[in-house]
Amino acid sequence: MALFKLPGIHVNHHKNTANLKPVEMPVPKMVILPMNMHIGATASPIVKVGDKVKVGQKIAEASSFISANIHSPVSGVVKKIEDFLTGNGTYVKAIHIESDMLQTLSEEVQVPHVDSYESFVEALKNSGIVGLGGAGFPTHVKFTIKDLSKVEVVLINCAECEPYITSDTRTMIDDIELLKEGTQLLEKYIGVKKIVFGIENNKKEAIKSLKTLEDEVVQVKVLSAKYPQGGEKVLIYNTLGKIVKEGGLPLDEGVIIINVTTLASIARYIKTGLPLIKKTVTVDGSVVNKPMNVITYIGTPIKEVFDFCGGFKERAAKVMYGGPMMGIALPSLDLPVTKTTNALIAFNEKEARLPEESNCIKCGRCINHCPLHLDPCAFAMALEASNVEELAKLKVNLCMECGVCSYVCPAKRPLVQKNRLAKAELKKYEQQLAKKQDTSKAEK
Amino acid sequence: MSKEKRFLITDQNNQYNVLFKKKLRKKALDQNQQKSSKEANSKEENLENLIVSSSPHVFSNTTTTKIMRDVIIALIPASIAAVVLFGLKALMLILVCIATSVFCEWGFQKICKQKTTIGDLSAIVTGLLLALNLPASVLWWQAVIGSIVAIVVVKGIFGGIGKNFANPAITARIVMLLAFGTTVGASVFPRFVDATTSATPLAILKMDYGFLPEIWQMLVGMRGGAIGETCAIALIIGGIYLLVRKVITWHTPVIYILGVFIFSLLFKGFDVEFAIYQVLSGGLLIGAIFMATDYTTSPSRPIGKIIFAIGCAFITVVIRLWGNYPEGVSFSILFMNILNPFIDRIKIKKPLGGVKA
Numbered sequence: 001m002a003l004f005k006l007p008g009i010h011v012n013h014h015k016n017t018a019n020l021k022p023v024e025m026p027v028p029k030m031v032i033l034p035m036n037m038h039i040g041a042t043a044s045p046i047v048k049v050g051d052k053v054k055v056g057q058k059i060a061e062a063s064s065f066i067s068a069n070i071h072s073p074v075s076g077v078v079k080k081i082e083d084f085l086t087g088n089g090t091y092v093k094a095i096h097i098e099s100d101m102l103q104t105l106s107e108e109v110q111v112p113h114v115d116s117y118e119s120f121v122e123a124l125k126n127s128g129i130v131g132l133g134g135a136g137f138p139t140h141v142k143f144t145i146k147d148l149s150k151v152e153v154v155l156i157n158c159a160e161c162e163p164y165i166t167s168d169t170r171t172m173i174d175d176i177e178l179l180k181e182g183t184q185l186l187e188k189y190i191g192v193k194k195i196v197f198g199i200e201n202n203k204k205e206a207i208k209s210l211k212t213l214e215d216e217v218v219q220v221k222v223l224s225a226k227y228p229q230g231g232e233k234v235l236i237y238n239t240l241g242k243i244v245k246e247g248g249l250p251l252d253e254g255v256i257i258i259n260v261t262t263l264a265s266i267a268r269y270i271k272t273g274l275p276l277i278k279k280t281v282t283v284d285g286s287v288v289n290k291p292m293n294v295i296t297y298i299g300t301p302i303k304e305v306f307d308f309c310g311g312f313k314e315r316a317a318k319v320m321y322g323g324p325m326m327g328i329a330l331p332s333l334d335l336p337v338t339k340t341t342n343a344l345i346a347f348n349e350k351e352a353r354l355p356e357e358s359n360c361i362k363c364g365r366c367i368n369h370c371p372l373h374l375d376p377c378a379f380a381m382a383l384e385a386s387n388v389e390e391l392a393k394l395k396v397n398l399c400m401e402c403g404v405c406s407y408v409c410p411a412k413r414p415l416v417q418k419n420r421l422a423k424a425e426l427k428k429y430e431q432q433l434a435k436k437q438d439t440s441k442a443e444k
Numbered sequence: 445m446s447k448e449k450r451f452l453i454t455d456q457n458n459q460y461n462v463l464f465k466k467k468l469r470k471k472a473l474d475q476n477q478q479k480s481s482k483e484a485n486s487k488e489e490n491l492e493n494l495i496v497s498s499s500p501h502v503f504s505n506t507t508t509t510k511i512m513r514d515v516i517i518a519l520i521p522a523s524i525a526a527v528v529l530f531g532l533k534a535l536m537l538i539l540v541c542i543a544t545s546v547f548c549e550w551g552f553q554k555i556c557k558q559k560t561t562i563g564d565l566s567a568i569v570t571g572l573l574l575a576l577n578l579p580a581s582v583l584w585w586q587a588v589i590g591s592i593v594a595i596v597v598v599k600g601i602f603g604g605i606g607k608n609f610a611n612p613a614i615t616a617r618i619v620m621l622l623a624f625g626t627t628v629g630a631s632v633f634p635r636f637v638d639a640t641t642s643a644t645p646l647a648i649l650k651m652d653y654g655f656l657p658e659i660w661q662m663l664v665g666m667r668g669g670a671i672g673e674t675c676a677i678a679l680i681i682g683g684i685y686l687l688v689r690k691v692i693t694w695h696t697p698v699i700y701i702l703g704v705f706i707f708s709l710l711f712k713g714f715d716v717e718f719a720i721y722q723v724l725s726g727g728l729l730i731g732a733i734f735m736a737t738d739y740t741t742s743p744s745r746p747i748g749k750i751i752f753a754i755g756c757a758f759i760t761v762v763i764r765l766w767g768n769y770p771e772g773v774s775f776s777i778l779f780m781n782i783l784n785p786f787i788d789r790i791k792i793k794k795p796l797g798g799v800k801a
Contacts, residue, residue: 006796009504011502012502163502233796233797237796243796243797244797245797245799246795246797246798246799247799248797316494317493317494317495318494318495318496318497318501319494320499320501324499324500324501324502325499325500325501325502326499326500327499327501328499329494329495329496329497329498329499329501330494330496331494331496332494333494345501347501351501351502352495352501353495354495354497355503355507358508358561358564358605359561359603359604359605359606359607360606361508361511361605361606361739361740362606362739362740362744363511363739363744364739364743364744364745365506367744367745368744368745368746371796372795372796372797373793373794373795373796374795375791377744394795395795395798398795398796398797398798401499403499403500406500406503407500407502407503407504408504408506409503409504410504410506410507410508410510410511411507411508411606412503412507414498416498416499416500417498420498
């Protein structure tokens with residue numbers, strides 16, 4: 001057990017939509033499916049322009065081990081496959097499908113035959129399920145384990161520490177049956193003896209719902225509502241008292257950690273055979289007329305989602321995927337809902353305005369609030385001096401970019417943004433170093 | 445850092461969006477070389493004018509200005525006590541110091557073509573602290589010179605707020621003590637006290653001659669000293685306010701005051717009354733609560749704060765007992781300010797999961 005809880009911050013929760021049951025959205029006319037809705041290699045399309053596709057049909061295939069399949073969420077015709085400018089500013093191939101509104105189910109959609117660990121992982125691979133907490137790490141990769149006896153505990157991340165987002169909360173309340181089946185699947189095929197749900201104490205109803213699952217294997221661990229409670233390393237430390245070493249994986253400590261909605265999706269796929277084509281999304285923010293949870297088809301343009309929620313009260317000045325602490329601000333409303341979108345937040349002019357930066361007053365708030373005991377002030381100084389060795393010594397590579405330092409800074413310095421640059425700088429330097437060593441070895 | 449990188453961090457003019465538009469336009473042009481650029485133009489217009497910046501997108505309410513405002517509010521009880529005890533002379537000193545500090549900050553930044561930062565209220569804090577650390581005998585022009593030293597020499601030249609290595613008010617007070625010894629070093633008594641003794645409690649303790657005021661007189665400020673340092677109750681109220689508002693942590697003031705108490709006990713043969721007088725006299729309370737907790741010149745981590753406070757306490761007691769001056773608070777804080785960069789490097793909490801290279 002963790003002796004000292006890691007530091008963090010209390011943010012305004014804004015969980016306005018926690019009591020609203022998700023509403024199903026109509027089928028969109030057009031869906032856009034970028035090939036990079038997960039971490040790892042982009043998927044490669046296996047359909048051509050003009051092809052007819054049906055609901056649940058595989059349209060893109062994982063191109064390497066760390067990659068995921070993509071399935072069509074609608075039935076219709078492939079209109080175009082072309083480079084598409086995604087939210088992070090890179091061009092990625094995207095499949096545009098025009099829906100025929102019939103939603104005919106593909107013959108490919110069949111209940112998978114699962115009777116062993118190998119077939120379980122195979123099913124996950126076919127399902128196209130990725131980590132739905134936001135990172136989008138392909139789930140089948142997480143469960144590909146050489147030595148199953150190493151797995152001591154599966155940790156289910158129910159923290160949802162970001163403000164506004166309530167889609168996981170709704171999963172815990174509405175899909176409790178699926179979660180029960182999910183834990184049974186894990187017990188059966190992974191052979192795990194302990195499953196822990198880690199949840200923040202501000203979700204009373206979800207805790208009540210999860211408590212019904214408790215037995216000798218399943219435990220519910222209630223944690224304080226503190227951002228970033230849902231960070232992988234933070235949650236593992238606060239619930240199990242284990243420290244994931246630099247460069248290591250949770251599995252090295254005998255832990256597999258997955259998001260609660262991911263678990264529900266796994267159970268749903270094994271039960272029905274319907275791959276990941278729908279997603280519960282929290283739509284909220286000061287300019288949204290009717291904040292609510294909606295069940296959307298993946299690939300729906302976010303403009304349609306906002307329109308479904310009553311449109312904007314005033315001009316939206318900033319729109320983002322995910323919560324306001326780690327979400328990605330979007331340059332356009334034409335971008336689609338992706339597999340990893342758990343919320344769409346829209347801010348008005350006042351909230352979106354960036355605060356003005358001033359001198360560091362060395363108050364130490366960033367240092368004393370960093371959940372990983374890092375020193376953002378020193379990172380910024382080393383970065384400005386281009387001192388990469390110092391950055392390596394200060395362990396900037398451990399930073400998980402939770403944004404706590406930027407949030408608490410009274411001088412409003414862009415600290416986490418500098419950490420990102422510093423991490424990139426350090427990576428570049430290490431690559432150069434490795435190259436140099438290689439050439440010097442070759443010379444010898 | 446290159447210019448490009450800078451705007452990636454602080455996208456205040458929304459330049460990222462402009463870049464994004466350019467990228468989209470270029471791509472559209474590349475794709476439709478034969479077609480007219482009409483389509484490209486229409487695509488560009490489709491983009492709403494959204495602000496794009498790197499996360500986080502929300503920020504805490506705490507700003508430098510609000511912190512400084514809290515410090516000023518915490519100093520209000522002590523300022524009122526100063527005016528009540530020492531009369532209009534105290535009010536004059538406070539106003540002169542604040543006005544000069546603010547004017548110097550503004551003037552210096554204008555001359556150096558820097559952005560004016562008088563809006564963050566830090567100059568007012570410096571001026572007020574300096575005034576409260578001066579006895580009522582100080583002349584107005586001496587207060588003006590002290591404020592200039594604090595703002596221009598100690599703060600401005602080193603780069604303004606957050607860049608000074610020593611506490612401006614403390615350094616200015618020491619400069620004034622050395623320059624105008626007769627007025628700054630004098631012991632002035634509150635209006636309500638019959639000046640039967642002519643020395644401050646610390647001087648009396650040191651020379652072991654004269655009549656010490658009662659403890660209750662020490663608490664309400666009926667003793668000789670600087671205008672803001674005598675009323676212990678007002679200072680403690682201010683300290684509690686700062687603790688409640690989470691502007692300071694308990695480490696520095698509590699350990700500093702406790703340290704002075706313990707060192708006095710140890711060095712003077714466990715005389716409890718002597719130690720209590722040591723805690724309540726001189727500038728210890730104002731120093732421990734308001735000066736040693738100055739962000740810029742004190743360590744950021746709790747362990748550093750503890751070491752800093754123990755060092756301050758030790759030097760204070762040594763100067764008080766064996767030094768040339770009756771008071772050692774300002775010297776001890778200045779000395780520890782200089783050691784601060786080294787103390788601040790001491791860490792207990794290692795990066796979580798970090799492996800030594």
